[in-house]
Amino acid sequence: MDFKEYSIGEFDTEEQKKFRQEVREWIDKNIDPRLTQTAEERGLPPDTDGDLTKAFGRKLAAKGWLVPEWPKEYGGAGLTADQRYIINQEVAARNIELPGHWSNFQGGVPGPTLMRFATEEQKKEWLPKIAAGALFSLGYTEPNAGTDLASLQMRAVSDGDDYVINGQKMFSSGVDKADYHWLLVRTNPNVPKHRGISLLIADLKSSGITIQEMHTISGMKTHEIFYDNVRIPKKNRIGPEDGGWGITREALSLERASVGSSPWAPKIVEELIKYAKETKRNGKSLYEDPLVRQSLAELTIEVNILRLFNHRINWMVDSGLNPAWTGAASKIWEAETSQKVANQGMQILGMACQLEPGSKGVPIKGRVELGYRETVVRSFGGGSDEMMRSVIATIAMGLPREPQMVMPVKK
Amino acid sequence: MNFDFNDEQKMFKQGARDFFEKECPKSLVRQMAADEKGNPPELWKKMAQLGWLGLVFPERYGGSGGNMIDLVALEEEMGRACLPGTFFSTVLLGGLFILNSGSEEQKKDLLTKVAKGEIILTLALTELSGSYAAGAVETTAVSNKDEYIINGTKLYVPDAHIADYIICIARTKKENNPEDGITAFLVDRKSAGISCTLLKTIAGDKLCEVVFNNVKVARKNIIGKLDQAWSALEQTLQQATIARCAESVGGAQKVLEMAADHTKQRIVFDRPLGSFPVIQHYIANMIMDIDGSRFLTYEAAWRLSEKMPCAKEIAMAKAWTSEAYRRVTANGHEIYGGIGFTVESDIHLYFRRAKAWEVTLGDGNVQREVLAKELGK
Numbered sequence: 051m052d053f054k055e056y057s058i059g060e061f062d063t064e065e066q067k068k069f070r071q072e073v074r075e076w077i078d079k080n081i082d083p084r085l086t087q088t089a090e091e092r093g094l095p096p097d098t099d100g101d102l103t104k105a106f107g108r109k110l111a112a113k114g115w116l117v118p119e120w121p122k123e124y125g126g127a128g129l130t131a132d133q134r135y136i137i138n139q140e141v142a143a144r145n146i147e148l149p150g151h152w153s154n155f156q157g158g159v160p161g162p163t164l165m166r167f168a169t170e171e172q173k174k175e176w177l178p179k180i181a182a183g184a185l186f187s188l189g190y191t192e193p194n195a196g197t198d199l200a201s202l203q204m205r206a207v208s209d210g211d212d213y214v215i216n217g218q219k220m221f222s223s224g225v226d227k228a229d230y231h232w233l234l235v236r237t238n239p240n241v242p243k244h245r246g247i248s249l250l251i252a253d254l255k256s257s258g259i260t261i262q263e264m265h266t267i268s269g270m271k272t273h274e275i276f277y278d279n280v281r282i283p284k285k286n287r288i289g290p291e292d293g294g295w296g297i298t299r300e301a302l303s304l305e306r307a308s309v310g311s312s313p314w315a316p317k318i319v320e321e322l323i324k325y326a327k328e329t330k331r332n333g334k335s336l337y338e339d340p341l342v343r344q345s346l347a348e349l350t351i352e353v354n355i356l357r358l359f360n361h362r363i364n365w366m367v368d369s370g371l372n373p374a375w376t377g378a379a380s381k382i383w384e385a386e387t388s389q390k391v392a393n394q395g396m397q398i399l400g401m402a403c404q405l406e407p408g409s410k411g412v413p414i415k416g417r418v419e420l421g422y423r424e425t426v427v428r429s430f431g432g433g434s435d436e437m438m439r440s441v442i443a444t445i446a447m448g449l450p451r452e453p454q455m456v457m458p459v460k461k
Numbered sequence: 462m463n464f465d466f467n468d469e470q471k472m473f474k475q476g477a478r479d480f481f482e483k484e485c486p487k488s489l490v491r492q493m494a495a496d497e498k499g500n501p502p503e504l505w506k507k508m509a510q511l512g513w514l515g516l517v518f519p520e521r522y523g524g525s526g527g528n529m530i531d532l533v534a535l536e537e538e539m540g541r542a543c544l545p546g547t548f549f550s551t552v553l554l555g556g557l558f559i560l561n562s563g564s565e566e567q568k569k570d571l572l573t574k575v576a577k578g579e580i581i582l583t584l585a586l587t588e589l590s591g592s593y594a595a596g597a598v599e600t601t602a603v604s605n606k607d608e609y610i611i612n613g614t615k616l617y618v619p620d621a622h623i624a625d626y627i628i629c630i631a632r633t634k635k636e637n638n639p640e641d642g643i644t645a646f647l648v649d650r651k652s653a654g655i656s657c658t659l660l661k662t663i664a665g666d667k668l669c670e671v672v673f674n675n676v677k678v679a680r681k682n683i684i685g686k687l688d689q690a691w692s693a694l695e696q697t698l699q700q701a702t703i704a705r706c707a708e709s710v711g712g713a714q715k716v717l718e719m720a721a722d723h724t725k726q727r728i729v730f731d732r733p734l735g736s737f738p739v740i741q742h743y744i745a746n747m748i749m750d751i752d753g754s755r756f757l758t759y760e761a762a763w764r765l766s767e768k769m770p771c772a773k774e775i776a777m778a779k780a781w782t783s784e785a786y787r788r789v790t791a792n793g794h795e796i797y798g799g800i801g802f803t804v805e806s807d808i809h810l811y812f813r814r815a816k817a818w819e820v821t822l823g824d825g826n827v828q829r830e831v832l833a834k835e836l837g838k
Contacts, residue, residue, distance in 0.1 A: 051470075051530050052463050053760045323836055337837060340830075347829035350836060351757070351777045358756035365462045379749050436738065443741035446748055447721035450736040 053361075062136075069133055073140045080109045086144050103146060104185075104227070110141075111183035117161060124173065125181025131368045142313060160186045160232050160251075163301045167289045176251070179229075187225035189233040189252070189275070190298075192218060197434045199234070200243045200295060204277065206235035206250065212281040213237070213250065215258075220274040221431075226261055228254055231275070233282075238292050249294035251286040252277075268424035302433060315384070315391045316353040318421060321414045322346060322395050329413075336398070345394045352387045359383050375445040378438040385428035385435055392422040464756065466534055474534040480511070481542035487807050493545035494665025494810075498623050500546045505578050514552055515576025518560060522572035529700065529766040533707040533758065540711030543810050545665070547581050550619040553701040555582025555628055558645065562685030562693030567647070571626075583624040585615035585671055586694070593698060593823055595691055596639035600673060602631035602646060607680050609633070609646060611654075611673040617821075621669035622657045624650050629673065634688050645690040647682040648673075664813040699775050702822045703765060706758040706778045709786040709818055713751045716793040716811045720744065723797055734796070743796055747789045754782035773835045780828035783819040790815045 062070060085102040110116050113127065118134045120126025129137075161180050164173060180186075195202040204217030215235060225231060231252040238246030252259075258280035264272045289297045323346055326337040336342055359380040366373040395418040396403035407416030429435045443449040466474060484504055493499045508514055517532050518524025539548065556575045559567055559582075574580040590597045600613025611631050621627055627648045634642030648655070654676040660668045685693050721744055724735030734740050757778040764771035790812040794801050801808040823831070 051466060051759055051763050053763050054462060327837065337833075343833035343837075344826065344829050346836065347776075347780070347832040350832060351781050351829075354777055355753035355757065355781070358760065359752070361462060362464050362752075362756065365464050368462075379745075379752065382745075383749065383753075436742070439742040439745035440738050442745040442748055443721075443735070447717070447744055449721065449724055449741050449744060450733045452736050452738055452741075453732060 066132060066136060070136050070140065073137055076113070077140060077144060081106055081144065081146075085146060104183075106146065108183045111181060114181065116183060117181045120161075120177070120181060124177035125179075135364075158186070159188060159301050160230075163297060164288065166300065167297050172285075172288065184230060185224065185228040186230045186232050186251075187222045187228035187254075187273075189219045189222050189225075189231040191221045193220060197430070197437055199298070200247065202234055202236060202247065204233075204235045205239070206237045206248060206282070208237070208284075209281075211284055213248075213284060213287075215250075215252070215277040215280040215282060218274060218276050220264065221272050222275050223270075223272045225254065225273045225275055226263075226271075230254060234294055234298060237294075241292070244295045246292050247294040247298070248291050249288045249297055250282050251288065252280065252282050256280050256282070267426065268420065270424070314421065314425075315349075315356060315388045318391050318395055318414075318418060319346065319349045319353050321417065322349070322391075322398055325414055326398060331400070342398055345398060349387075349391050349394055352383075352390065356380070356383050356387050375442045378433075378441045381433065382429075382435050382438045382442075385425070388421070388425040388428055392418060392425045396422055464759065466530065470531060470534045473531065474538060477513075477535050477538035478541065480507075481538055481544060485542045485544055487543070487810065490543045490545055490810060497659065497667075499665065499667040500581070500620070500623060505546060508548075509576065509578030512576070514548070514556075514578055515572065516552075518556065518572050518576055522560070522568050523576035524572065529703060529762040530759075532700075532704055533762045536704045536707035537711030537714070540708035540713075540814075541715040543712065543814065547583075547620045547623070549701070549705070550583040550621075550624065551575055551581050553704050554584035554619070554697065555624075555626070557700050558584055558628055558693060558697040559684060561696050562645070562690065564684075567684060571647075580625040581620060581623055582626050582628065583618055583620050584628045584630070584697075585618045585621065586630045587617045588614060589616055591617060591820070593827075594639070595643060598630055598632050598639070598643055600629065600631045602629075602633050602644060602678070604633070604680075605677075608677045609644075609680065609683075611646065611648070611676040611678060613673050615671040615673070617660075617668045618671050619669075620667050621650065621671045622659050622667060626650060627655075627671065628684060629676075629678075630690060630694065631673075636688075640691040642688050643690045643694070644687050645684040645694070646678045647684055648676060648678050652676050652678070662817060664810075664817040666814075666817055698822060699765065699771070702775055702779050703758060703762050705818055705822055706754065706782040707762070709782050709815070710751060710755045710758055712811050712814060713747070713754065713786045713789040716789050716808065717744070717747045717751060719808065720747065720793045720796045740796060743792045747792050750785035750789050754778070754785045757781055773832055776828045776831040776835065779823060780825045780832065783815075783828075784825045787812075787815040787819050 082102050082105065085106055107116065114122070114125065115127060115137050117124070117126040118129040118137055119131060122128050161177065164176050168176065190199055192202050192204060204215065204219065206213040206215050213235070217235070219233070222231065231254055233250045233252045235248055235250055236246050237248040240246070258278045260276040260278070262274050264274055266272060323337070326342055326346060327335065329336040331339070359376070363373045363376050363380060366376060399413050399418060402411065402413045403419060405412040405416060405419060407420055409416065412419070440452070444451050484507060489501060489504070493501060512525040513535060515522070515524030516527040516535060517529070520526045552575060556572060559571050563571065571580070571582070575582060586598070587593060588597055588599055600611065600615060602609040602611045611629055613631065615629065618627065627650050629646045629648050631644055631646060632642055633644040636642040650657070654674040656672045656674070658670045660670060662668050684690070721735070724740050724744065725733055727734040735744070757774070761771050761774035761778040764774050790808065793808045794812060797806060797808050800806055819825070
């Protein structure tokens with residue numbers, strides 16, 4: 051048993067110290083100073099689509115550090131898990147959140163899925179692109195397919211070497227700046243819904259694609275995207291035709307693990323403690339109020355559990371154990387803890403909690419207020435907490451799955 | 462980074478599980494809850510032979526030289542088994558306090574006897590308020606030649622009615638800082654002036670009221686330094702707290718397994734209870750409660766065994782684990798329904814312990830206040 055990863059640098063070996071120093075110097079040299087500045091000031095949501103973040107990510111990519119552990123032939127740096135942690139920690143320490151699929155330094159959802167399910171030819175084509183920083187947006191959700199994703203209706207019809215795609219996706223975040231769309235489509239409408247789905251990679255420059263903005267309550271933009279007779283070559287299909295569902299289930303569990311690892315909640319708890327110590331209410335330090343103390347201690351405990359849950363996944367992956375349901379536990383914990391931090395944070399701030407970022411007199415730069423809105427999405431985005439709980443119970447303790455009603459697919 | 466026990470510890474833990482399954486059936490647990498002494502002598506002897514009573518004592522005091530993580534492994538299995546008896550009072554409170562602050566002679570003598578299972582010890586700290594804070598110690602010990610004379614009432618003292626020695630925590634000087642002026646005395650339980658009343662408790666734990674009425678103790682029976690017992694006491698409480706957390710994790714894990722089995726077997730509305738999402742969600746909540754408890758406890762134990770600062774981690778572990786254990790057992794009752802409400806069911810054995818252990822060694826509110834103080838530094 052050991053829990054050394056938690057304090058940055060405290061337990062480094064000589065070799066690790068040297069590597070960490072190298073990483074720090076490299077970041078100092080390659081980071082645009084405006085990036086850390088804005089990261090500090092913008093609070094939530096992290097503007098992961100921002101050009102500065104993207105530019106920094108591409109520099110990391112050129113160094114092979116987006117996917118440090120991947121072999122060099124796929125564009126990685128062939129480093130060890132320890133070294134990946136160090137790079138990861140040092141980037142996180144600058145308060146930078148990279149775009150979705152970059153954020154866990156393993157190529158997000160597409161990278162590991164391709165590693166696992168693509169043909170060698172496809173790996174050679176796509177993995178170096180990911181390592182070089184190509185951006186993917188996930189094309190899963192549709193107006194009538196959210197939590198029940200297998201109900202998706204976007205249609206792909208075979209035509210020679212291509213599929214012809216028609217239909218609509220929504221909540222494809224970052225699709226306006228992405229290069230590729232990681233797309234689930236229905237290739238066979240005449241079989242039970244889970245068995246007629248295929249996974250494709252669409253080039254977003256293809257003709258027939260229209261993107262429209264959707265505005266969310268956190269101020270973050272997302273998009274709906276329409277496919278009108280868009281042609282995608284069949285060689286862009288990952289896995290067998292009609293065999294996309296099984297692959298997607300794997301990919302979803304990877305996404306869950308990465309969704310769970312946002313540093314937002316622990317940072318806000320730290321900010322709240324600092325705020326309470328510096329603020330006087332009714333002539334007394336806010337931190338002397340027993341209810342405030344209890345609340346902050348409670349939040350501290352729960353963000354520490356979150357930290358442990360996330361590290362457990364890393365440990366399991368690194369030790370070759372199957373993290374199975376633990377990603378779902380992390381995801382739930384991240385969602386519920388973030389919402390709790392946001393809500394109790396608002397309670398501690400009192401009247402001032404309602405002030406938005408940029409307002410006169412706003413505490414903690416409005417990050418708590420913004421977080422209060424932003425965290426709403428976390429308990430259903432990327433899979434609802436309810437689904438996650440059933441995943442945990444059925445996998446971890448072998449509870450029987452809920453019987454499904456078999457319904458014909460709508461044509 | 463490693464979230465698990467090493468291979469040797471895993472084997473040790475499995476061995477302990479097998480042992481308790483055989484030697485500590487729930488019939489014995491029930492019998493001991495009703496029994497006035499509450500300490501099964503055969504089981505105690507066997508645990509001594511296995512070296513478990515001296516698990517964390519150095520070999521020169523008859524122990525096995527294990528560390529906190531070994532202790533956590535054993536405690537999880539004790540919690541799983543609802544082990545009755547005096548491990549908490551004798552080893553965790555009495556034994557560790559002597560190890561932390563006793564003289565070489567006291568350690569050699571008393572710890573060796575503890576490890577062999579020859580004596581029962583306990584620690585008399587809490588009083589009427591039930592608080593573990595230094596300020597709550599009102600029992601006094603006044604110097605009189607080569608002796609001290611102790612007066613006061615100790616409450617919730619585990620196993621005092623069958624202990625050979627009671628380590629009595631008494632105030633020897635009134636200082637501004639309540640942590641100063643506290644001294645520990647090794648008192649023979651049969652000394653004149655001690656009266657002991659067994660209390661009736663929710664989990665059948667043997668807690669006593671111990672009244673000290675002009676009890677005379679020789680000066681040489683002071684453990685540690687005069688007026689300065691508090692830091693060793695704090696250290697002991699920290700160790701005992703981690704052990705109790707581990708015991709709770711073990712108990713909660715067993716409740717989860719029992720409840721999950723029940724959901725697979727129980728048929729309602731023509732399908733297994735566990736196929737209903739509402740039940741699956743209870744189970745998922747139990748798993749997350751237990752895992753949070755487990756890793757907070759492991760991390761605290763690891764930090765303690767590495768001699769790193771761990772006051773925050775221990776407070777977090779106790780605050781969370783003791784409340785989580787109670788929630789898990791309450792979920793277990795809800796899943797079991799009516800049959801779990803009968804005394805023949807095992808689930809209530811855990812439900813009772815969870816509440817008793819929640820309030821022992823500082824409940825959630827107390828521990829969160831400890832944490833808030835640390836965070837305020």
